[in-house]
Amino acid sequence: MTEAVAPDRAARPGGRWSTPGLVDELLDLAAVERAAVHVAMGWVPKVPELDDKLALAATIEDGMVRAVGLRQQALTLLERDDEALTVDPAVVVPLRRLDVAAAPDVVVDGVIGGAHRFLLARHRALSTRLDPLYDARLLTVVRSAIDALERSMSGAGPGAGPSPSGDEVLAALGRSWSTASGDRASAVALDEALWGPVDRVPVPARPSGRPRPEAGARAHLRSMSRLEHDDIAGELNDNVMAELSALELLCRCSYEHPELPWSSHLALARHIADEERHAAIFRRLLVERGYDEGELLQHGANYEFAYEFPECEPGSAHELVWRLLILCTVLEALAIDKLPVEIASRDWLGQSDIARFLDYISTDELFHTENGLRLTRQLCEQHGLHPMLERERVHGRFFGRQYAVRAAYLQADPERAAREIEILEGRDPDDMPFTSRTEVDLRRRASFTDEECEQVERWGYNPRRHPALDPAPG
């Protein structure tokens, strides 16, 4: 008996699923969401005004979560056939144009007032066509997207209101969508709908008119009590700069490497969202205490020191590994060691608002470090690199740069150098009775190995040695 040929399920009257062309629509939506995130990632370091920079950064994690959710729903309907994850590349062309040609304010308006408005309309339209039982899980994703996009559009923040740039992107996306739908002849793999970096950004943009420290100066030099206004303002402001630098470097790590797995981009997006929130909270503390950040110093030190290295080919996986190693597994891991001292000091001095915020940051640092360790271990394995060796090398290059610029600054003005040396080598202005140690237990929870804890111990940042690093007697 001959087996009958099963009817083509896609040719079923009304289509295979509750909505005609449902899978294609999900994939095209995922592509637009992913492309909007891609543009935002690339532009965050290039946007000078901090409100705009943080507003753009605040779109990234939600957008990436939506893109991943839509992709996953499509993959489910495709019975997990990765090769069937294809899109019409035309749907993202307006965002590619935005990335290449636009100015910072145009990009902020284009992403938030253009792409997000377009996506909100598409998600709303899709939600009305879905079946509440067949598509229950997809509806959860789509309704969550509608909620998030409505929140993004409802505020009075940058890009949320109507603007010519937003209207232009909205209209262009609409035109691309309508011409792209239906015909999949020109479809490409979803991952290939993104484009490579259009530029390199060695120096992040900062607001015009704000002062910048002289090269080689320490970003904040404590010469008075932590209770003094000038010290609080300087400390909080420099923390804003550090959070911005981390945020911007992570954005470029994702943007310059679209070939990374979606899970890696999602992990970076979550980290980025934390840094954006940290910067926003430090700025709120400045405002609450009555400081005008416009009068405070600005810089992008950690970004500039960690963006590129003479040992690494620009744009290479090696460069990416070095960026992530120094930011996530050196600087942020050292924050795990230093934060207990900072928190104790602020509590000791009665600065509860600062101490409470630092407590929140401390919990985030464990994720940032664990995330960085995971990503760098994966990348090192793929590219024949040794994490311990590469961490050692990038540590040397990063701090070698700081040494060079600081030494030149000290030599340029011996009297100034003498004043600063007196401050640095003098007593702590508040006689704080706390010192740091390599926080072995916390680092282990973030997946540091004991050998990696010994590595940081040898660098000598922490005056106290953790007892767990010494073998038990007997």
Place this chain on the structure above:
Amino acid sequence: MSKDAVAIIYTKMLDDDRYRELVADDPGVLDAWDLDDEERAVVVEEATAEVSGFAIGRGPVMGYLSKGPLLSPGVASSLGVSLNHASGLPTGSLKGPGFASGAGCCPWGHPAVPNLGGSVQ
């Protein structure tokens, strides 16, 4: 183990130029190590190459080490220290007058600021 041995020999050559010259002039000194022919060849080639500056760490040994299993953590860390030392880079926190041992280590260490848009080599 022999991959670790290559890394250890390279570390010794970075730390002691006389040992590098000895390997270059008399490869027989490598008989004390458990190396296969390929490993012996890359070590000798490394010993005879003239490298300095940013090229340190880009020679045949590093190419060989990029293949196969990970180095032991202690061996990898020691090699990194020696590469940095040979390149004139710090091997620990910045210390000395005008520096603080925790300087620039994290947001609370407050980095020294680079030249805006200038070279940060």
